[in-house]
Amino acid sequence: MYLSETSSPRAAPRGLLRTDASGTVDRLGRHQDQDQDQDLRAPGKDPSTTMSAIQSDSRERGVEPSEGRAPAPPPGRRRGATVQGRYIPYILILPAIVALVGVMGYPLLRVILLAFQNVNSYLRLAVPSLDRWIGFQGFTRVLSDAQFWHVVWRTFLFTFEVVTLSVALGLVFALLLNRVSRWAKIFVSTVLMFVWAIPALVTGTVFRWLFAGIGGVIDYICYLLGGSGMKNHDWFANANEGLYVVVAAAVVWGALPFLVLGLNAAMTQVPRELVEAARVDGANPVQSFRHVILPIIRPFLLLCTSLSFIWDFQVFTQIWSLRQNAPEPGYWTVGVYLYEEGFTSSHYSTSSVISVAMILLMLAVLVAYIRQVVKIGGQG
Amino acid sequence: MAGHTPARAMPDRLPAARPRRRGARRPSESRAMTGLWNTVAVVFGIVMAFPIYWMILTTVKSNGDLLAQNPAFWPKRFDFSSYKTIFDDPDFLGNLRNTAIITIGSVLAGLVVGFLAAVAVARFRFRGRNPFIVAILIVQMVPLLSIAIPLYIVLNKAGLYDQFLGVIVAYLVFTIPYVVWTLRSFIVNIPVELDEAAMVDGCTRWGAFFRIILPLSLPGLVTTGVYAWIQAWNEFVLANTLLSSNSKRTSMVWLSFYSSSPTHGADYGSQMAGALLVSLPVIILFVIFQRRVASGLTAGAVKG
Numbered sequence: 001m002y003l004s005e006t007s008s009p010r011a012a013p014r015g016l017l018r019t020d021a022s023g024t025v026d027r028l029g030r031h032q033d034q035d036q037d038q039d040l041r042a043p044g045k046d047p048s049t050t051m052s053a054i055q056s057d058s059r060e061r062g063v064e065p066s067e068g069r070a071p072a073p074p075p076g077r078r079r080g081a082t083v084q085g086r087y088i089p090y091i092l093i094l095p096a097i098v099a100l101v102g103v104m105g106y107p108l109l110r111v112i113l114l115a116f117q118n119v120n121s122y123l124r125l126a127v128p129s130l131d132r133w134i135g136f137q138g139f140t141r142v143l144s145d146a147q148f149w150h151v152v153w154r155t156f157l158f159t160f161e162v163v164t165l166s167v168a169l170g171l172v173f174a175l176l177l178n179r180v181s182r183w184a185k186i187f188v189s190t191v192l193m194f195v196w197a198i199p200a201l202v203t204g205t206v207f208r209w210l211f212a213g214i215g216g217v218i219d220y221i222c223y224l225l226g227g228s229g230m231k232n233h234d235w236f237a238n239a240n241e242g243l244y245v246v247v248a249a250a251v252v253w254g255a256l257p258f259l260v261l262g263l264n265a266a267m268t269q270v271p272r273e274l275v276e277a278a279r280v281d282g283a284n285p286v287q288s289f290r291h292v293i294l295p296i297i298r299p300f301l302l303l304c305t306s307l308s309f310i311w312d313f314q315v316f317t318q319i320w321s322l323r324q325n326a327p328e329p330g331y332w333t334v335g336v337y338l339y340e341e342g343f344t345s346s347h348y349s350t351s352s353v354i355s356v357a358m359i360l361l362m363l364a365v366l367v368a369y370i371r372q373v374v375k376i377g378g379q380g
Numbered sequence: 381m382a383g384h385t386p387a388r389a390m391p392d393r394l395p396a397a398r399p400r401r402r403g404a405r406r407p408s409e410s411r412a413m414t415g416l417w418n419t420v421a422v423v424f425g426i427v428m429a430f431p432i433y434w435m436i437l438t439t440v441k442s443n444g445d446l447l448a449q450n451p452a453f454w455p456k457r458f459d460f461s462s463y464k465t466i467f468d469d470p471d472f473l474g475n476l477r478n479t480a481i482i483t484i485g486s487v488l489a490g491l492v493v494g495f496l497a498a499v500a501v502a503r504f505r506f507r508g509r510n511p512f513i514v515a516i517l518i519v520q521m522v523p524l525l526s527i528a529i530p531l532y533i534v535l536n537k538a539g540l541y542d543q544f545l546g547v548i549v550a551y552l553v554f555t556i557p558y559v560v561w562t563l564r565s566f567i568v569n570i571p572v573e574l575d576e577a578a579m580v581d582g583c584t585r586w587g588a589f590f591r592i593i594l595p596l597s598l599p600g601l602v603t604t605g606v607y608a609w610i611q612a613w614n615e616f617v618l619a620n621t622l623l624s625s626n627s628k629r630t631s632m633v634w635l636s637f638y639s640s641s642p643t644h645g646a647d648y649g650s651q652m653a654g655a656l657l658v659s660l661p662v663i664i665l666f667v668i669f670q671r672r673v674a675s676g677l678t679a680g681a682v683k684g
Binding site (some may be wrong): 086088089090092093095096097099100102103104106107108110111114125173176177179180181184185187188191192193194195196197198199200201202203205206207208209210212215216217220253256310313314316317320321324325326335338339342343348351352355356358359362366370373374376 | 414432434447448494496497509513514522526528530534552553617648659662
């Protein structure tokens with residue numbers, strides 16, 4: 001989909017090597033001629049824009065493209081410099097494009113096509129001649145199913161809970177790490193690194209044991225802390241409790257290392273002088289956080305909120321292992337739902353409809369994030 | 381699900397949080413307050429570490445301890461029979477080897493393909509470059525689950541279903557974007573003058589890639605390689621859907637089946653031993669490359 005533009009090198013081969021731009025390498029006149037031919041064919045080519053585009057890819061990271069622009073050198077020089085190897089970048093990205101089209105582009109296309117077909121049994125998958133195009137019937141059936149809306153609502157609720165909790169806790173403990181002694185910081189960071197290394201499936205398995213009704217340690221700790229009725233409490237009997245407490249705990253636990261360490265790293269970018277100055281000016285800690293630290297870490301905060309949303313919205317592995325490969329319907333989030341439809345019931349088209357709906361829902365929420373991404377892509 | 385990667389982790393060195401000099405303590409940061417915050421931090425660390433501690437503790441508890449009325453926070457005696465149960469499982473070692481093969485394959489493939497694309501993006505300005513970057517960033521947002529069915533259909537048709545190669549190819553979907561994006565910033569930081577000098581000295585363009593850029597971006601390759609390794613090793617959704625026979629499963633799929641089987645579903649001692657053993661390769665990698673991985677993952681995101 002997005003790759004279509006890039007996948008046709010013939011569209012406008014205008015590869016400029018930056019080394020060429022400096023004019024030090026210019027050895028193949030043959031390519032130069034070819035280049036001029038291309039120039040004549042390529043309309044609207046402004047040497048200065050091309051040049052500044054090259055310059056903007058400045059070696060000093062952090063320099064904004066607009067600042068990094070150098071005055072355009074004489075056109076003649078550029079012409080001589082844009083020589084050989086305009087095809088090279090296309091050769092270099094070709095394997096990546098082929099791979100991504102193969103494992104992402106085509107499957108995405110296929111999922112959309114499947115959503116408009118009636119491939120709802122293994123037989124139909126095996127014998128494609130039985131497939132029929134059914135238009136939006138699949139969508140109307142899924143969208144008129146009350147269970148779908150329950151699942152979507154549950155997913156949003158769960159995602160909201162987990163993203164809020166993990167980002168808020170991440171911020172709090174990132175701030176805390178800035179304040180504590182060095183040894184405490186090292187201790188916490190080390191623990192977080194280990195937590196980070198634990199695979200999601202293992203997290204689910206371990207949390208199932210922690211929260212087990214018989215022999216589970218969380219029950220026992222609750223009992224020790226005074227919850228006398230908590231011994232042998234079954235956390236999973238009520239799906240709401242299982243999902244919004246146990247699954248949420250497992251997901252937040254797994255998400256905190258990235259958030260705490262990342263936000264803490266972002267905070268170390270805040271110049272110390274700024275915080276000091278705010279304090280001298282009479283700001284209390286809350287004010288200096290809100291008006292000094294927060295604006296600086298805001299881009300990263302947006303990034304990790306978006307990433308948390310992406311990860312938590314499609315949560316599957318933890319639920320899967322917490323419920324021993326057979327989550328009850330009360331635990332179904334969109335990811336689990338489409339898996340159950342697709343692989344457990346072989347309703348491939350129904351599952352595809354859910355997939356399409358899931359992607360659209362995520363896109364709708366992530367509009368701001370995507371705009372940011374496109375902007376970054378534009379800056380290069 | 382840890383399937384996707386932080387979009388723009390960049391590998392530049394994290395300005396290490398400088399330890400505050402003792403003398404430079406600000407007046408507002410009294411000793412007592414620091415002590416209080418330290419305590420809070422330690423409690424937080426203990427809470428975070430507890431699940432791992434409990435996992436390890438469970439593996440060395442005897443059956444008697446495991447069935448005790450009240451769980452003990454330290455075993456009466458150490459008992460390693462849980463590990464024996466795991467190693468006696470006929471599929472465990474084979475599946476561990478499968479995971480290693482799939483992981484190494486997908487990491488190498490991702491690094492090669494990703495490195496080439498990263499050179500293109502970092503060193504060239506070409507039509508289609510920005511759409512390519514946007515595509516790379518957006519691909520990471522698409523949920524793996526939503527393409528699991530078509531991937532299954534496609535690989536089935538290509539005869540790659542239930543084959544290691546199929547999974548390795550499928551894993552490119554998350555290794556390539558990460559590798560391209562991370563290596564890009566490594567390569568941008570290598571001075572172009574070095575390429576130029578090499579070419580003035582008679583190196584070809586491709587020679588410059590492989591003699592100058594490749595060796596200089598080695599630290600970047602290691603960082604991204606480690607991260608891709610972790611992703612591939614921990615991946616569950618695709619491995620679960622694209623492999624079917626017992627002998628071909630990866631360790632994560634093995635663990636999910638093992639811990640839901642009737643014989644071991646309630647045997648938490650061996651489940652925890654299995655869980656620990658399948659995470660061990662990743663934990664060890666983290667310990668070895670700790671600093672590098674942490675800064676690689678977080679620093680770039682900071683720069684946005």
